[in-house]
Amino acid sequence: MKNLVILGAGTAGTMMANKLRRALEKDEWKITIIDQFKTHYYQPGFLFIPFEIYNKQDVIKPKSNFIPPGVNLIYNEIDKVEADDNKVHLTDGRVINYDLLIIATGTQTRPDETPGMKDKLWYKDIFDFYTVEGAVALQKKFKSWQGGKLVMLITEIPFKCPVAPIEFVCLAEAFFAKKGMRDKVEITYVTPMSGAFTKPVATKMLSELLKEKNIKVIPDFYLERIDNDQKKIISYDEQEIDFDLLTVVPTNMGSEMIERSGLGDDLNFVPTDKHTLQSEKHENIFVIGDAANIPTSKAGSVAHFAGDILFENILSYIEGRPLMAKFDGHANCYIETGYGKGALIDFNYDTEPLPGTFPLPGIGPFGLLKNTKINHYGKIIFRWIYWHILLKGKELPVEADMTMAGKQKVSI
Amino acid sequence: MAEITVNGKSIQLTEDGYMTDPSQWDKDVAVALAKADNFELTDDHFKVLEYLRKEYEAGATLTIRKVGKSGIVDIKGLYKLFPGGPLKFSSKYAGIPKPTSCV
Numbered sequence: 448m449k450n451l452v453i454l455g456a457g458t459a460g461t462m463m464a465n466k467l468r469r470a471l472e473k474d475e476w477k478i479t480i481i482d483q484f485k486t487h488y489y490q491p492g493f494l495f496i497p498f499e500i501y502n503k504q505d506v507i508k509p510k511s512n513f514i515p516p517g518v519n520l521i522y523n524e525i526d527k528v529e530a531d532d533n534k535v536h537l538t539d540g541r542v543i544n545y546d547l548l549i550i551a552t553g554t555q556t557r558p559d560e561t562p563g564m565k566d567k568l569w570y571k572d573i574f575d576f577y578t579v580e581g582a583v584a585l586q587k588k589f590k591s592w593q594g595g596k597l598v599m600l601i602t603e604i605p606f607k608c609p610v611a612p613i614e615f616v617c618l619a620e621a622f623f624a625k626k627g628m629r630d631k632v633e634i635t636y637v638t639p640m641s642g643a644f645t646k647p648v649a650t651k652m653l654s655e656l657l658k659e660k661n662i663k664v665i666p667d668f669y670l671e672r673i674d675n676d677q678k679k680i681i682s683y684d685e686q687e688i689d690f691d692l693l694t695v696v697p698t699n700m701g702s703e704m705i706e707r708s709g710l711g712d713d714l715n716f717v718p719t720d721k722h723t724l725q726s727e728k729h730e731n732i733f734v735i736g737d738a739a740n741i742p743t744s745k746a747g748s749v750a751h752f753a754g755d756i757l758f759e760n761i762l763s764y765i766e767g768r769p770l771m772a773k774f775d776g777h778a779n780c781y782i783e784t785g786y787g788k789g790a791l792i793d794f795n796y797d798t799e800p801l802p803g804t805f806p807l808p809g810i811g812p813f814g815l816l817k818n819t820k821i822n823h824y825g826k827i828i829f830r831w832i833y834w835h836i837l838l839k840g841k842e843l844p845v846e847a848d849m850t851m852a853g854k855q856k857v858s859i
Numbered sequence: 860m861a862e863i864t865v866n867g868k869s870i871q872l873t874e875d876g877y878m879t880d881p882s883q884w885d886k887d888v889a890v891a892l893a894k895a896d897n898f899e900l901t902d903d904h905f906k907v908l909e910y911l912r913k914e915y916e917a918g919a920t921l922t923i924r925k926v927g928k929s930g931i932v933d934i935k936g937l938y939k940l941f942p943g944g945p946l947k948f949s950s951k952y953a954g955i956p957k958p959t960s961c962v
Contacts, residue, residue, distance in 0.1 A: 603924065641944075645959070667944060669923060671935070684938040713925055740920065742959075 449476050452535055452545040454525055454704075456482035458490075458838065459736030459750035460551035461513045465840030466758045468515045471765075478517070479543060481535070483524040485510055488579060489833055491747065491826075494611055494783070496582035497589055498622045503579055505830075513838045525552075528708040530729045547731050547761065550710070550717055552702040554607050554737035554745055560698040561602055563673030572678065573693045576615065577607060585694065589622070594631030595691030600680055601638045602670050605714075606699040607737055607745040610792070612636065613643060613653055614783040615694065620660045621785030634662045637680070637688060639669045646799035648857055649792055652816050656784060699745070701738050716740035721796065722773040724757045731764075733757055743776035743796060751837055752777040755847035777849040779805075781826035789822035791815050795849040801857060806845050808853030815854065865891045877950070877957045881915065884954030893952050900952065904940055906931050908953040915955040921946065922958075 451467065453460045464480045471478070492506035514520045521543075526536040528548065535543040556577045558565040564573065574588065575581035599616050616636050623632045636643065636657060642650040643657055643664050657664055671683045679687045701715030710717050710728070718727040719739035726732035735757050736750035743749050752774070759772035776796030783789050791813050792800035804811040812821050836843060861872040865888045871879040876895070878884060889908060893900045900908075910931050914921055923946050927934035934945075941948040946958045 604922075641947075669934075669938075683934050684942060712920075713922075713928055742920070 448474070449546040450544055451476050451478045451547045451549070452543055453478070453480040453549045453551060454482075454528070454535065455551035455553055455702075455736075455738070456480050456487070456510050456514065456520070457551060457553050457736065458747045459553070459738075459754065460549065461487070461510070461838050462751065462754045462840045463549055463551065463735060463757065464518045465513070465515050465838070466754065467761065468518050469840070470758070470762060473517055477519065479519040479521060480514060481521045481523060481525055481537070481543070482510060483522065485522055487513060487838075489830055490577075491608070491833070492830060493576050493579060493582045494614055494618070496579070497574075497576055497585040497615075498618050499586060500618075503583055506579065508834065515839075525702075525704045526707065527704060528710060528732075530708065530710065530732060533731065545731075547764070548729075548733070549757075549761075550705075550726075550732060550734045550738050551736050551750075552704060552738045554699045554701055554716070556697040557700045558695070558697040560700070561670060561672065563675055564602075564695065564697060566673070566675050568673075568675045568678070568693075572691065573673065573695060575695050575697055576611075577696065588692070592692060594623070594628050596633050596635065596689055597692050597694070598635045598637060598680065598688060598690040599694050600668075600670065601640070601696045603698045604639060605745055606696045608780070609644070609744055609746075610780045610782045612638075612696055613657070616657065616662050617660060617785040618783055620662060634660075635665060635688065636662055637665045637668045639667065641666050646794065648802070649794075649800040649816060652790070652802075653782075656790075656818065660785070699737075705738070712740055714740075721776065723760055723770040724753060724774055725760070725764075725770060733761060733764075741774075741776065744778040744780070746778055746780060747833070747837075748779040749777070751843070752779075752847045754840070775848050777847060779845070781822060781829065783823065783826055784818050787823050788818050788820055789826050790818050791822045791825065793849060793854070798849060798851070798854075801854040803854035805853060863891055863895070873957070875951075875957055878954040881912070881954045881956075884912070888954060889952045892954075896948070898948070898952075903932070904949075904952070907937065907940060907949050911949055911953040911955060915953070921950070921955075 486507050487510045489506040492501045495501040524538040526538045528535050533545050570584045574585040599612050616634050623629045643653045644650040668682050672681050681687050701711050705711035705715040717734045719734040719741055721741040724733050735753050737745040756772040756774040760770040763770050779793045781789050794800040802816040805813045805815050813825050863870050937945040950958050
């Protein structure tokens with residue numbers, strides 16, 4: 448009997464457990480999945496909590512609901528991986544041997560990495576919305592906030608769901624307009640990147656959208672520290688921006704377990720072959736989702752597309768065949784823009800987000816890089832798809848590889 | 860595509876002014892690239908450029924954080940050396956591709 452061990456029962460790990468349990472013989476492969484937390488969060492829903500569109504109960508379900516029979520689920524913190532001995536050590540002293548390891552431990556927000564972030568204003572005037580606690584605290588704050596300078600700050604790249612801060616400022620704009628206090632709120636979007644987005648065509652579309660909504664963009668701002676007394680954010684080159692209410696994307700880092708195991712880079716992400724998803728150092732370790740250092744978005748859609756590729760490569764590896772499936776970095780992101788509309792982008796390692804239709808060329812129903820009502824419904828329906836299809840590793844009518852069909856080439 | 864000539868050697872550049880062939884780099888090329896931006900390179904600048912080239916050749920993804928932890932210069936010092944876009948400018952003078960941040 449061989450052991451396949453999955454570290455992390457989030458989006459990526461849960462999908463892989465489902466796919467692989469169906470494919471591997473139960474008398475040949477034991478599958479174990481390990482996670483320290485019992486609650487599965489629908490993370491795309493966090494964004495809606497501050498604006499009272501969702502509440503906490505809309506985004507949580509027990510992890511055990513999604514782990515199939517025949518998979519051994521262990522709730523315990525992982526101490527470290529000893530990759531040279533093929534062992535996983537748990538903090539309670541248990542040792543799990545593996546023949547094949549899948550790392551899916553994701554990324555975490557680390558407000559403690561920036562001086563002054565997790566300080567006396569934390570969850571009073573400074574909030575994140577990448578944790579359920581932060582999103583709920585911000586909802587409470589917004590209920591009684593009288594207005595002022597709202598600053599959306601991205602600390603450092605890479606970070607999970609790179610469109611979320613753009614969605615956040617769009618939703619905030621609509622939220623305060625609906626409350627009749629838009630004129631009392633000044634919204635500023637501050638980013639270390641050189642524009643609202645890095646890829647040129649999408650940046651152009653999104654910059655125009657933010658301008659239309661009277662949201663100011665301050666690019667090339669790399670945060671050094673936050674002054675809690677004067678309520679300022681200060682960059683390494685000494686630019687200062689005042690805030691009354693600061694929403695942040697803190698530094699993102701991989702699990703500390705990766706650091707303890709000596710498997711990560713300087714942000715604790717695991718160096719991974721961007722096409723095969725195999726660890727660069729250990730051939731019996733594969734990495735999926737936000738835990739990998741591959742140069743694409745840290746997002747559930749990426750984990751989903753990568754899951755199809757990883758599934759094929761794991762079967763090849765087990766059968767001693769070369770790893771033929773190649774991940775192309777495919778990502779697909781709905782962007783909520785407020786007022787019941789949304790935009791959609793679809794891209795990969797080599798192709799930037801382009802305008803067009805998705806998934807059917809010329810038909811859609813979704814419009815790429817267009818701000819439409821149907822795109823918004825796509826995002827709303829997605830929560831159902833996530834719980835019922837995606838996590839269970841079932842097929843969606845979208846290919847893992849990105850396609851150019853339905854996309855228009857543009858030059859700017 | 861642009862082009863500059865340094866010591867009789869023709870150097871191809873991208874539209875943004877980054878070298879297309881990092882192997883053509885030498886110190887004179889770096890000085891010429893910086894001069895085009897009215898920028899002067901000192902020994903402290905060259906320490907950063909050489910670190911970037913070494914890491915680039917090893918296949919590393921370069922970030923401001925990584926340079927800040929290199930022991931050569933901290934992030935604040937890096938901003939002082941290359942004001943306005945430390946990684947963008949240092950990569951340009953180091954002859955390596957423009958840093959891309961993924962979406």
